[in-house]
Amino acid sequence: MKTEAMQEGAPAGRALGTVLMPGRNCRQIVTANRAAFLIDAEAYFAALENALRQATRSIFIIGWDFDARIQLRPQDGEDAPTLGEMLRKLVEERPELEIRILVWSLAAFHAPGATIPLIFGAEWENHPRIHLRLDTHHPIHAAHHQKIVTIDDTLAFIGGMDLTIGRWDTQKHIKKDPRRKWPDGTSYNPVHDLQMALDGPAAKAIARVARDRWQEAVGQKIPFTKPAELWPEGLSPGFRDIQVAVARTLPARGRRKGVEEIAFLTDDLLRSAERSVYIEAQYFTAKRLRKTLKKLLSRRRGPEIVVVCTRHANGFVERFIMGANRERLLRRIKRWDRHGRMRIYCPVVDGHEDDGIMLVHAKLMIVDDRFLRIGSANLNNRSMGLDTECDIVIEGNRPDVRDAIARCRDRLLAEHLGVDPALVRETMEQENSLIRTIEKLNRETGRCLCPLTVKPGPIHSFPGTRLLDPERPFRFVEWARAKWRSAFAQDAVSVASGRDNSASDRTSSMLPIKSGKRK
Secondary structure, three states: OOOHHHHOOOOOOOOOOOOOOEOOOEOEEEEEEEEEEEEHHHHHHHHHHHHHOOOOOEEEEEEOOEOOOOOOOHHHHHHOOOHHHHHHHHHHHOOOOEEEEEEEOOHHHHOOOOHHHHHHOOHHHOOOOEEEEEEOOOOOOOOEOOOEEEEOOOEEEEEOOOEOOOOOOOOOOOOOOOOOEOOOOOEOOOEEOEEEEEEOHHHHHHHHHHHHHHHHHHOOOOOOOOOOOOOOOOOOOOEEEEEEEEEEEEOOEOOEOOEEHHHHHHHHHHHHOOOEEEEEEOOEOOOOHHHHHHHHHHOOOOOEEEEEEOOOOOOHHHHHHHHHHHHHHHHHHHHHOOOOOEEEEEEEOEOEOOOOOOEEOOEEEEEOOOEEEEEOOOEOOHHHHOOEEEEEEEEOOOHHHHHHHHHHHHHHHHHHHOOOHHHHHHHHHHHOOHHHHHHHHOOOOOOEEEEOOOOOOOOOOOOOHHHHOOOOOOHHHHHHHHHHHHHHHHHHHHHHHOOOHHHHHHEOOOOHHHOOOOO
């Protein structure tokens, strides 16, 4: 039997000769003709708008949240169209274009986007070729967390950014930027995030992930479209003709076994590190990090590890589960780091005065200059086996690719330190150390990286972690839920058959949370 990797023309096993292994830590390894590393939403949203306007047949938007009120170019002021208005105009102008949007069902209640349009619909989506579905096909407590956009199966965007409110910002992260505001006109704090654009077979592989999720949630198998030439105008690719691994987390559900490629990928990438590991993470709490980090840091010689994250967690779960568990993990790390090779930093925009107000929403790992990983998966328990995730990994198997990976890291450090990327690169060559480079260029005013320290305290997981940040679905709850679904399936089908088509188009599940609700 052929594996997916073999079907796509890439050899199975250790296809790139080092870490990436289809069937263990990735689904498949494919080629991207071009790839671009997009830092912060201004760059991503501009490239996305350009690409969407080139779509002719298919747009898939897969997200944790979605809000059609956002403007992809808020710098253009009130005249800029909303995302919903732009999508509606596209289908009216292009008779073959189908737009499919799949959003986590509980986003209507948990995520920052508008609740009413997700439940009841909005005028912009009142079109037969715009399909917005709320996906309830997930275990209890799980979230569909992928952030994917594919266009004509030729171009794909993947990373940490949903198309929703509270995401847009520039690389300058101006403290009081008037363009960075909620729908009610109030401002939100600076936010840092990352996305990757890819074309070629890699885009088709990501489109397959989107289609798989759509088929499971909606029950429709959507055929692929004919490949075309598509790339955002003005976007310079930082990578050409590279090998890309696609990795997923899919929770166990019913008879389907879970897929934990991302969990193994996390382990394998860290273990492969020789000189440095650079991480940007919204959360840094996963239990499986403990064993690997202990081994890496306990060695007399090993890689430097730098983590860039948000200083203060927001919300109940974030503060009392993610925030507390990060502090407890850091206390463990302090014990293990006998050789002083690990640092945790928080980026700030106004020196030590702003108290770390910037939200780091990125999910990135760069290992030496050999691997660049980006996607939706956090370094928390949920992303390892409960939530639905998708990451991609680029391996530097040629000198030019390794140089491009290093330049991505230099650009990120330059942004956080408020200096030119060329200076970061020059300092890295002089110091031959990631930590010494940061310490040499760091400052106490303006843009800088503030070390995160924790006070002495407990090191074991915060009470309630197994409930609010579990590593896998609750087996008994899922078993009971399956029994409930089976017992009431016939009644649900009867109810659904009595609804109009628009009602069934809103929700893809017979659970009461969305029954019969539509515009």
